[in-house]
Amino acid sequence: MSDLLERLRGRGWRMTPQRRVVAEVLAGEHVHLTADEVLARAAARLPEIARATVYNTLGELVALGEVAEVAIDGRAKRYDPNAHRPHQHLVCSGCAAVRDVRPDGDPLADLPAAERFGFTVLEVEVTYRGLCADCA
Amino acid sequence: MSDLLERLRGRGWRMTPQRRVVAEVLAGEHVHLTADEVLARAAARLPEIARATVYNTLGELVALGEVAEVAIDGRAKRYDPNAHRPHQHLVCSGCAAVRDVRPDGDPLADLPAAERFGFTVLEVEVTYRGLCADCA
DNA sequence: ATATTGACTTGGACCAAGTCCATTGTAGGA
DNA sequence: TCCTACAATGGACTTGGTCCAAGTCAATAT
Secondary structure, eight states: OTHHHHHHHHTTOOOOHHHHHHHHHTOSSSOOEEHHHHHHHHHHHSTTOOHHHHHHHHHHHHHTTSSEEEOOSSSSOEEESOOSSOOEEEEETTTOOEEEEOOSSOGGGGSOGGGSTTOEEEEEEEEEEEEOTTTO | OTHHHHHHHHTTOOOOHHHHHHHHHTOSSSOOEEHHHHHHHHHHHSTTOOHHHHHHHHHHHHHTTSSEEEOOSSSSOEEESOOSSOOEEEEETTTOOEEEEOOSSOGGGGSOGGGSTTOEEEEEEEEEEEEOTTTO
């Protein structure tokens, strides 16, 4: 779980208690916390951490490519530490649970030239929606 | 363009000047306005229209299935009158232009059973990102 | 070990998007 | 034309997020 910490240190990222707890909170698979959830969990370990620090740190982790920002609903953005592997998301419309998934094939290839309107298409973001086993 | 109005009338939707201008503003292809943009354009025709009315009306159009709500970025939701035909979106990272596109195949079919985690998958939302001809 | 300093953190004000609600207005049927 | 249920209003409120001036501290150089 602390390979994220390792990588950050290796990249010369200045380590502070605040940054460390934010990175620790984000460790793991299928983690998709909102900024406020990150703040709440970080504050449980380090009560004086400021909200702005959480936003700053998340923003840097995103800029470094270590964490992905995902806009699953129109509400708060979520932060996904599983950024090193390309993947998509499966979301439960009932309870908002999120799973990382890897569809077959390359979704980018499914967009024919005639539908590209002269764009240079660089990436694709797929969100599957449905009901999880508990909500069905 | 006013087939939207027709359909709404046909479904017994109570027509008012406010609802009519909102529906008119949304008419057309490749239209993806934010609520505030809808408000601004509606207000150009009907200056006393209230913000809450625009939100209410958009919410009803979405509930009726006549307009789709799309969360293209983490910012304001956009409203897409092209809801009768399933389609996906192609977004320019430079200027935020949005085009409706129809990829080959069914993206839903690309998610193997092993990656469904017991979910009943009902729909899929795909956002292609890149640079348009002008921004490239 | 200590001084230095530029980067990091803080907290509070501010902003944008959206919701809520009590009041007022009106579309459309009798 | 009158009623009344439904719609619109506007202003307060909430949520999610950004900004900034001031204070603090991690890392480096001495």
